[in-house]
Amino acid sequence: MDNALDPYFEKRRRLIEQLVKEGVIKSEKVKKALLRIPRHEFVWPDQLEHAYNDIPLPLGDTNQTVSAPHMVALMNELLDVKEGDKILEVGTGGGYHAATLAVLTCPNLDSPRPLVFTVEINHKLVEFARRNLARLGLDRVVKVIEGDGSKGYLEEAPYDCISVTAAAPRIPQPLIEQLKPNGRMVIPVQSEFFEQNLLLVRKDDKGRVSTTNMGPVIFVPLRGEYGF
Numbered sequence: 688m689d690n691a692l693d694p695y696f697e698k699r700r701r702l703i704e705q706l707v708k709e710g711v712i713k714s715e716k717v718k719k720a721l722l723r724i725p726r727h728e729f730v731w732p733d734q735l736e737h738a739y740n741d742i743p744l745p746l747g748d749t750n751q752t753v754s755a756p757h758m759v760a761l762m763n764e765l766l767d768v769k770e771g772d773k774i775l776e777v778g779t780g781g782g783y784h785a786a787t788l789a790v791l792t793c794p795n796l797d798s799p800r801p802l803v804f805t806v807e808i809n810h811k812l813v814e815f816a817r818r819n820l821a822r823l824g825l826d827r828v829v830k831v832i833e834g835d836g837s838k839g840y841l842e843e844a845p846y847d848c849i850s851v852t853a854a855a856p857r858i859p860q861p862l863i864e865q866l867k868p869n870g871r872m873v874i875p876v877q878s879e880f881f882e883q884n885l886l887l888v889r890k891d892d893k894g895r896v897s898t899t900n901m902g903p904v905i906f907v908p909l910r911g912e913y914g915f
């Protein structure tokens with residue numbers, strides 16, 4: 688991940704400048720994380736030339752997508768990740784968003800144990816994401832788990848941050864339970880009008896939960912026990 692040797696660095700820098708100008712990237716830490724992670728290493732090979740366009744990209748024939756950079760930036764700003772935070776992601780896809788979360792919780796990427804736990808239900812994508820993360824040496828900080836993330840990942844709970852990257856019919860109760868006091872969760876939830884909204888869910892130090900609607904979004908549907 689040496690930027691000086693990365694032929695895509697200039698394209699990535701320009702995309703990130705654009706997101707800063709648009710006001711999507713607000714903090715220095717989110718800017719640094721997106722500059723650091725080469726999105727082209729996480730897209731399907733036939734999408735390489737689009738890696739630095741601000742759009743979601745198809746993941747081969749899996750019917751799933753790599754999230755658009757502005758969505759990853761927006762969700763990361765809302766999560767307000769602090770160094771050392773333990774993070775759960777539901778829906779790994781190609782592993783791009785998880786890689787940015789790894790930089791946010793562990794800027795030196797030298798954590799002795801994983802801090803980002805990301806659950807993916809599609810076997811092909813589990814393998815794809817694991818390969819992508821390992822190639823960049825991120826597999827020490829990010830652990831990819833194959834399974835149904837709609838019920839969270841109890842083995843490592845509770846989490847400071849939970850990022851759900853597929854749209855749910857409602858907020859799954861196990862995810863609320865697996866959030867620490869003072870924790871933050873972002874999750875797209877489908878309304879009765881088939882519109883999806885991104886919700887920011889916060890738990891205060893007494894365990895009280897509040898939800899803020901951050902506006903309309905488009906995600907692939909969440910599957911599994913608490914999905915569609």
Ligand code: SAH
Binds near residue numbers: 809836853907
């Ligand atoms: N976070 C990804 C985007 C993933 S798209 C990125 O960095 O670009 C959403 C992903 O959620 C898909 O890969 C899909 O297979 C997965 N998914 C859907 N339902 C799931 C479930 N119940 N558990 C785990 N993964 C799920």
